[in-house]
Amino acid sequence: MSNPSPKSSTFNFFFTYFALCSAILTGAATEFDFGTLTLSSLKLLGDAHLNNGSVRLTRDLPVPNSGSGRALYTKPVRFRQIGTHLPTSFSTFFTFSVMNLNPSSIGGGLAFIISPDDEAVGDAGGSLGLVITEGPASGSGFLAVEFDTLMDVEYKDINGNHVGFDLNSMVSSAVADLGAVDIDLKSGDLVNAWIEYDGSTRVFNVSVSYSNLKPKEPLLSFPLDLDQFVNDFMYVGFSGSTQGSTEVHSIDWWSFSSSFDASSSSSSPPPPPPTATLMNPTANTVRSSPPPSMAPSNSAPSTTTTEKNSKSSSCHNQLCKQGPGAVAGVVTASAFVFALLAGVLIWAYSKKTKQLKKSSDSSFASEIIRMPKEFTYKQLRVATKCFNANRIIGHGAFGTVYKGILPDTGDIIAVKRCSHSGQGKEEFLSELSIIGTLRHRNLVRLQGWCHEKGEILLVYDLMPNGSLDKALFEARTPLPWLHRKKILLGVASALAYLHQECENQVIHRDIKSSNIMLDEGFNARLGDFGLARQIEHDKSPDATVAAGTMGYLAPEYLLTGRASEKTDVFSYGAVILEVASGRRPIEREVTGAGKFGVASNLVEWVWSLHREGKLLTAADDRLEGEYEEGEMRRVLLVGLLCSHPDPLARPTMRAVVQMLVGEAEVPVVPRAKPSTTFSTSHLLLSLQDSVSDCNDGMMITLSSSSSENSFDDRLDIV
Numbered sequence: 129m130s131n132p133s134p135k136s137s138t139f140n141f142f143f144t145y146f147a148l149c150s151a152i153l154t155g156a157a158t159e160f161d162f163g164t165l166t167l168s169s170l171k172l173l174g175d176a177h178l179n180n181g182s183v184r185l186t187r188d189l190p191v192p193n194s195g196s197g198r199a200l201y202t203k204p205v206r207f208r209q210i211g212t213h214l215p216t217s218f219s220t221f222f223t224f225s226v227m228n229l230n231p232s233s234i235g236g237g238l239a240f241i242i243s244p245d246d247e248a249v250g251d252a253g254g255s256l257g258l259v260i261t262e263g264p265a266s267g268s269g270f271l272a273v274e275f276d277t278l279m280d281v282e283y284k285d286i287n288g289n290h291v292g293f294d295l296n297s298m299v300s301s302a303v304a305d306l307g308a309v310d311i312d313l314k315s316g317d318l319v320n321a322w323i324e325y326d327g328s329t330r331v332f333n334v335s336v337s338y339s340n341l342k343p344k345e346p347l348l349s350f351p352l353d354l355d356q357f358v359n360d361f362m363y364v365g366f367s368g369s370t371q372g373s374t375e376v377h378s379i380d381w382w383s384f385s386s387s388f389d390a391s392s393s394s395s396s397p398p399p400p401p402p403t404a405t406l407m408n409p410t411a412n413t414v415r416s417s418p419p420p421s422m423a424p425s426n427s428a429p430s431t432t433t434t435e436k437n438s439k440s441s442s443c444h445n446q447l448c449k450q451g452p453g454a455v456a457g458v459v460t461a462s463a464f465v466f467a468l469l470a471g472v473l474i475w476a477y478s479k480k481t482k483q484l485k486k487s488s489d490s491s492f493a494s495e496i497i498r499m500p501k502e503f504t505y506k507q508l509r510v511a512t513k514c515f516n517a518n519r520i521i522g523h524g525a526f527g528t529v530y531k532g533i534l535p536d537t538g539d540i541i542a543v544k545r546c547s548h549s550g551q552g553k554e555e556f557l558s559e560l561s562i563i564g565t566l567r568h569r570n571l572v573r574l575q576g577w578c579h580e581k582g583e584i585l586l587v588y589d590l591m592p593n594g595s596l597d598k599a600l601f602e603a604r605t606p607l608p609w610l611h612r613k614k615i616l617l618g619v620a621s622a623l624a625y626l627h628q629e630c631e632n633q634v635i636h637r638d639i640k641s642s643n644i645m646l647d648e649g650f651n652a653r654l655g656d657f658g659l660a661r662q663i664e665h666d667k668s669p670d671a672t673v674a675a676g677t678m679g680y681l682a683p684e685y686l687l688t689g690r691a692s693e694k695t696d697v698f699s700y701g702a703v704i705l706e707v708a709s710g711r712r713p714i715e716r717e718v719t720g721a722g723k724f725g726v727a728s729n730l731v732e733w734v735w736s737l738h739r740e741g742k743l744l745t746a747a748d749d750r751l752e753g754e755y756e757e758g759e760m761r762r763v764l765l766v767g768l769l770c771s772h773p774d775p776l777a778r779p780t781m782r783a784v785v786q787m788l789v790g791e792a793e794v795p796v797v798p799r800a801k802p803s804t805t806f807s808t809s810h811l812l813l814s815l816q817d818s819v820s821d822c823n824d825g826m827m828i829t830l831s832s833s834s835s836e837n838s839f840d841d842r843l844d845i846v
Contacts, residue, residue: 173199175195181380193374276313332350505585734768
């Protein structure tokens with residue numbers, strides 16, 4: 129791109145400044161569209177970028193990724209009148225599309241946003257880039273109209289194709305199903321949206337259509353006292369995010385107008401000019417237009433320009449009638465004002481340039497920080513005090529986990545030191561390749577890795593509340609039921625993401641309570657992907673060596689070696705029963721009165737209680753009845769359903785999520801546990817696939833490793 133000359137830049141800046149002053153003097157009106165925006169009038173943050181005449185909020189990569197971006201109008205818009213707090217009337221029209229290279233990989237969406245901040249970018253994932261962690265993107269909050277492509281249970285979404293109005297929260301205060309107007313956000317087609325607010329009647333309207341004609345009735349319409357939720361000045365624009373998907377969110381046309389004169393804002397923003405060309409990277413002006421048919425037909429006609437010309441001519445005639453003295457006085461006063469503002473203008477321009485450069489550097493740095501990076505061995509050795517035994521906080525698949533403190537930043541991390549065996553290296557490569565592409569709030573985040581001096585190290589966020597098994601069995605006080613419900617829902621959401629929302633399906637193969645970590649808010653974070661496998665959706669899994677922890681392994685997996693999403697569901701069912709009952713899947717110790725014998729199986733025990741009509745007896749006694757019986761019964765039934773001996777009878781994890789939150793009924797669970805049957809020929813064929821180069825038969829080995837009070841029984845078919 130050729131840089132504009134200093135004279136041109138100065139002229140543009142002076143012109144923009146005086147236009148802004150004029151807007152303030154005439155009621156703080158704001159009006160722009162893609163045909164009049166200059167490149168300097170758009171602020172692109174995070175992953176947002178320009179692409180062939182449109183603004184893209186997320187990266188257009190062929191592989192699943194998680195990121196977020198914002199595109200904002202650089203000048204703040206006045207939303208409250210000085211002194212009166214009278215809210216502005218505004219209307220905006222935009223054309224957008226959601227494209228996806230892999231339709232099975234969904235996640236994210238976009239939103240029109242009104243924000244007090246023009247620097248921050250929210251998180252990737254289901255937050256649409258609107259919020260950072262669990263707080264708003266800035267101190268004063270935001271207003272947003274979201275176009276969501278993923279049903280997120282945490283945010284109480286109605287489905288994965290809806291529009292919602294958000295007030296400083298991802299839980300929409302008003303929501304509508306886009307399917308009701310035959311709109312499919314994930315179709316890749318251009319969608320038109322009209323958002324209007326009348327400051328006099330205080331009514332907020334949202335209309336959506338494929339057509340260039342605005343629907344007669346809005347899709348969303350509700351009263352809103354805008355004055356309570358905005359500052360005097362706010363920024364307007366768009367925000368979008370991906371969640372381990374290949375979604376691309378494009379804004380192909382945007383026009384906006386606001387005014388404190390209710391009559392002037394009742395019409396839609398002006399349509400794009402029919403002769404407008406696409407965005408030209410060599411010019412200083414954004415020139416972008418949708419096809420002529422996409423322009424809103426009910427936009428304000430060109431009479432506005434005629435009225436302005438008429439008023440200008442009238443003012444000119446008035447001055448002429450007053451004689452040359454009046455004209456000279458106006459010219460002299462204008463020259464004085466111009467000279468006075470010039471000094472202020474130059475100072476402001478210099479300061480703004482420095483701020484933009486600082487913002488650009490900060491944004492770039494934040495992008496680098498968010499990517500998994502390579503640590504040096506020295507950094508991690510110092511952080512863990514030479515891998516001191518006192519720093520050991522757990523044992524994962526094929527590795528030991530240490531607590532570390534990075535001396536440069538003081539950040540607390542978890543360092544997984546993989547074993548030196550050949551299998552350990554394979555598991556390291558598997559874990560790094562899989563989890564490095566995954567982004568979900570209920571997965572442990574990978575910060576980076578190291579491969580030096582024969583060592584293989586993975587660096588994760590440290591979870592302050594440790595693992596779920598320690599919270600259940602080693603904590604001084606019992607884990608409250610509310611925490612337990614939240615943990616089970618979080619793990620279910622993570623597994624639904626792995627099984628159904630990634631580009632390639634991920635089978636974890638080692639779901640157990642010791643691999644579920646808890647953050648500072650006791651939110652579940654599923655970790656340890658050392659045994660995980662990726663397969664294409666709708667493909668049959670290959671037979672592998674059966675590996676995992678006794679008590680969590682599905683019967684068909686033990687016999688055939690074929691891991692699938694249904695074997696993960698069985699393991700999750702064992703976790704449900706473990707969390708609800710406060711008992712381990714394989715209990716070695718006698719707990720009294722013959723209730724639970726040596727080496728008893730938890731799943732079998734709960735099935736027996738269900739057969740006797742005493743299902744609630746399985747609830748953890750340490751909870752002392754501090755739970756709602758209907759919820760406990762629902763959770764236990766879901767656990768039994770997931771632990772069904774027949775893989776085909778087990779639900780999907782998405783269905784599990786819906787059952788846990790009460791959006792779907794739990795199917796009838798038989799009182800007696802169904803028997804498990806395998807045909808001899810099927811079993812022999814499966815074992816032949818599972819065991820290669822082993823003509824002498826099959827050997828099953830059991831090994832036990834203990835750490836403090838916990839133990840793992842691993843079974844391998846070799």
